[in-house]
Amino acid sequence: MTIGISxxxxxxxxxxxxxVLLHKGKGGGLSDLFGGGFSSSFGGSSVVERNLxxxxxxxxxxxxxxxxxLGLLLKP
Structure with a gap:
């Protein structure tokens, strides 16, 4: 059981x-570092943002x- 939960x-x-990295950044964050231009061109849809x-x-x-x-199962 603990293996499945792990x-x-x-x-x-x-x-x-x-x-979290896929979320549209509010400027200068990690999302801009990993393809800010890509996310800004395809992240304009509010439906996509809500689903994310x-x-x-x-x-x-x-x-x-x-x-x-896991905390409850592994408690001594």
Missing amino acids: ITLILSSILLVLL DRLTIITGVIWFVCIVA
Whole structure:
């Protein structure tokens, strides 16, 4: 059981980092460093931004649940 939660935690951590980096920057952040021109030309749609926000929140909740579950399962 802990192995499955650990794998889910690792995958959600990687996905969460990638999703945060995909967000449109408010100027001079990491999102501008990794293709600010690309995200500005395709990130104009508010539907895409809302879906990216939702996916980031869902991934963050999954990450948080995995952290809590591992903390409860591995508690001595």
